[in-house]
Amino acid sequence: MSDATTLEVENLQTHFFTKGGVAKAVDDVSFSVGKGEIMGLVGESGSGKSVTGFSLIDLVDPPGKVVGGRIMFQGENLVDASEERMAKLRGNRIAMIFQDPMMTLNPVLRIDTQMIETVLAHEDVDRETARQRSRDALGQVGIPAAEERLKAYPHQFSGGMRQRVAIAIALLNKPDLIIADEPTTALDVTIQGQILYEAQKLCRETGTALIWITHDLAVIAGLADKISVMYAGRIVEQGAIDDVLDHPVHPYTIGLLGSVPGHNTRGHRLYQIPGMAPSLLDLPQGCTFQDRCTFASETCNQTIEITQPVPERNVRCCNPQMAGAAS
Amino acid sequence: MSPMLEIRDVSKQFVKRLDLAAKIAVKLGANAREEVVHAVDGVSIAIAEGEVLGLVGESGCGKSTLGRMVAGILPPTAGEIAYKGKAIAAKGTEEGDLAALQIQMIFQDPMSSLNPRMRVEDIIGEAAVYHKIISPKDMSSYAAEVMGRVGLDPGYARRYPHQFSGGQRQRIGIARALAVKPEFLVCDEAIAALDVSIQAQVINLFMDLRQDLNLTYLFISHDLSVVEHISDRVVIMYLGRVVEVAPTNELFDDRPNHPYTYALLNEVPRLDMRGLDYQPVSGEIPSPLDPPPGCHFHPRCPHASDRCKAERPKLREIAPGRLSACHLNDEA
Numbered sequence: 001m002s003d004a005t006t007l008e009v010e011n012l013q014t015h016f017f018t019k020g021g022v023a024k025a026v027d028d029v030s031f032s033v034g035k036g037e038i039m040g041l042v043g044e045s046g047s048g049k050s051v052t053g054f055s056l057i058d059l060v061d062p063p064g065k066v067v068g069g070r071i072m073f074q075g076e077n078l079v080d081a082s083e084e085r086m087a088k089l090r091g092n093r094i095a096m097i098f099q100d101p102m103m104t105l106n107p108v109l110r111i112d113t114q115m116i117e118t119v120l121a122h123e124d125v126d127r128e129t130a131r132q133r134s135r136d137a138l139g140q141v142g143i144p145a146a147e148e149r150l151k152a153y154p155h156q157f158s159g160g161m162r163q164r165v166a167i168a169i170a171l172l173n174k175p176d177l178i179i180a181d182e183p184t185t186a187l188d189v190t191i192q193g194q195i196l197y198e199a200q201k202l203c204r205e206t207g208t209a210l211i212w213i214t215h216d217l218a219v220i221a222g223l224a225d226k227i228s229v230m231y232a233g234r235i236v237e238q239g240a241i242d243d244v245l246d247h248p249v250h251p252y253t254i255g256l257l258g259s260v261p262g263h264n265t266r267g268h269r270l271y272q273i274p275g276m277a278p279s280l281l282d283l284p285q286g287c288t289f290q291d292r293c294t295f296a297s298e299t300c301n302q303t304i305e306i307t308q309p310v311p312e313r314n315v316r317c318c319n320p321q322m323a324g325a326a327s
Numbered sequence: 328m329s330p331m332l333e334i335r336d337v338s339k340q341f342v343k344r345l346d347l348a349a350k351i352a353v354k355l356g357a358n359a360r361e362e363v364v365h366a367v368d369g370v371s372i373a374i375a376e377g378e379v380l381g382l383v384g385e386s387g388c389g390k391s392t393l394g395r396m397v398a399g400i401l402p403p404t405a406g407e408i409a410y411k412g413k414a415i416a417a418k419g420t421e422e423g424d425l426a427a428l429q430i431q432m433i434f435q436d437p438m439s440s441l442n443p444r445m446r447v448e449d450i451i452g453e454a455a456v457y458h459k460i461i462s463p464k465d466m467s468s469y470a471a472e473v474m475g476r477v478g479l480d481p482g483y484a485r486r487y488p489h490q491f492s493g494g495q496r497q498r499i500g501i502a503r504a505l506a507v508k509p510e511f512l513v514c515d516e517a518i519a520a521l522d523v524s525i526q527a528q529v530i531n532l533f534m535d536l537r538q539d540l541n542l543t544y545l546f547i548s549h550d551l552s553v554v555e556h557i558s559d560r561v562v563i564m565y566l567g568r569v570v571e572v573a574p575t576n577e578l579f580d581d582r583p584n585h586p587y588t589y590a591l592l593n594e595v596p597r598l599d600m601r602g603l604d605y606q607p608v609s610g611e612i613p614s615p616l617d618p619p620p621g622c623h624f625h626p627r628c629p630h631a632s633d634r635c636k637a638e639r640p641k642l643r644e645i646a647p648g649r650l651s652a653c654h655l656n657d658e659a
Contacts, residue, residue: 259527261556
């Protein structure tokens with residue numbers, strides 16, 4: 001592992017032990033994020049993208065459990081880390097931003113109380129320093145009149161402003177890694193643009209590594225350096241953002257990109273992936289996408305290993321579609 | 328050709344009345360007053376038969392309220408909505424009831440718009456029986472026929488809504504609307520809650536139904552790429568007012584006219600745009616409780632002048648088929 005790699009996840013497995021059986025929500029997931037790098041983790045509902053994010057900071061609730069793999073954060077394996085160690089890392093070196101900012105904010109405490117608490121929990125400074133740092137963080141995410149806004153309660157902010165406060169709290173201790181789980185999904189387009197702008201600026205200026213979890217391919221297209229596409233608990237395709245979006249080789253990625261309406265599709269039928277995502281409790285043997293795949297063959301029901309049909313690209317498919325990748 | 332549906336200068340205000348405590352406080356000299364939200368403020372739109380009109384805007388712009396008024400769920404505070412030349416507000420009259428039946432609505436969240444304790448065939452068939460489109464004994468076969476049309480397996484007719492996935496539930500909502508043989512569908516964020524691959528299936532279904540049944544749509548969405556894909560013409564709203572109307576290809580291929588539309592189109596993430604340097608629109612959407620005077624967009628507009636702060640710009644024709652409400656057009 002080079003010094004520039006902030007996080008390296010190897011063969012991560014998170015399973016949910018339910019009454020109906022074992023749901024492999026995250027199954028053999030590997031990726032790495034370097035300093036200042038933005039990785040998009042894309043998938044539809046139930047693909048395991050959020051559980052992957054939660055697994056990284058040990059926030060998976062029972063009956064879910066990380067059952068295998070390694071999470072190497074700056075050379076330290078977080079899977080083995082004690083609860084005390086994780087508490088030291090969370091909110092300090094690794095921060096998480098959720099879709100709903102009210103999940104992060106306590107509705108009955110003022111913003112300054114919550115922010116100062118976050119600083120003091122991890123560092124031995126006096127309240128005035130902590131307060132100053134909170135004010136700077138609010139300014140950094142573009143909240144005007146930070147000094148007055150510190151005294152406000154969460155309900156006095158609009159949705160976009162609340163998400164900025166949540167991001168400011170994530171920034172307080174200048175983390176090395178931020179995990180953002182659908183942070184702009186609930187926001188309006190112009191407000192989303194503002195948040196994306198702040199996120200991009202942050203990674204460029206401070207070298208923070210960022211994992212951006214979303215279902216929205218278009219957001220990732222403009223923001224990320226690389227992309228991992230998840231389907232039914234596994235990463236099916238992984239590579240540099242331009243390579244994957246312009247020349248996808250996994251049938252699921254191809255189908256997903258064809259489903260996105262936009263500039264070139266006006267008046268035409270959209271490509272539609274037939275059927276729907278399988279239940280995690282009842283996955284087909286071998287490739288989990290085979291029932292919906294137009295290129296499926298007899299080999300699809302065997303164990304599919306990750307291969308590199310194109311340089312710098314990890315693909316979990318036995319029939320990668322190379323037609324688009326040649327150019 | 329006269330339009331199929333005409334919205335004439337329609338406004339909707341929601342008033343929060345003073346409660347008893349506030350009334351007493353006012354008597355004692357406190358400075359409380361009724362809060363009025365101008366959800367829709369003097370909107371006029373005409374929709375031709377067979378057209379798909381996209382209605383776009385951010386939260387609080389009044390697009391859903393307008394859709395609900397068209398569907399007859401909410402009465403307008405002022406103005407008139409005419410369906411085939413007859414006002415739809417006249418409930419209880421033959422024409423009013425006919426309009427109410429022929430304009431159907433599809434909602435965003437299929438779970439909260441379907442009765443969880445009714446079987447799917449009852450959900451789909453109930454209205455058709457009530458309106459005597461079919462007789463009660465034909466309900467099962469009729470429901471099965473409509474289910475087939477929207478791509479649902481008729482074998483699931485005896486199931487309950489919770490036994491379906493999100494995309495299938497949305498199809499049930501569409502089937503329920505189609506069961507009374509409507510001519511006009513109001514789709515309020517009808518695909519916003521669905522996954523990308525399911526979204527594509529439902530968009531294709533809408534396009535097929537349009538061809539097969541000659542439907543007219545008012546398609547309400549915050550998602551510009553979906554609207555670009557499906558609409559013939561686009562109306563953009565901001566804080567209760569229409570700011571621009573344009574044919575889809577002119578709006579997306581040429582430069583939009585209104586500064587707000589321009590900003591909105593600029594902000595939309597697109598697959599073919601990589602490594603962007605985001606240049607965000609400054610400021611937030613103002614509260615509709617207390618909108619800014621003059622042009623509602625002036626506090627965020629890079630071209631705002633003194634006139635924009637005082638005078639409300641009129642929506643007027645700037646080219647054939649294109650309308651815009653911006654003072655800048657007067658200077659050019």
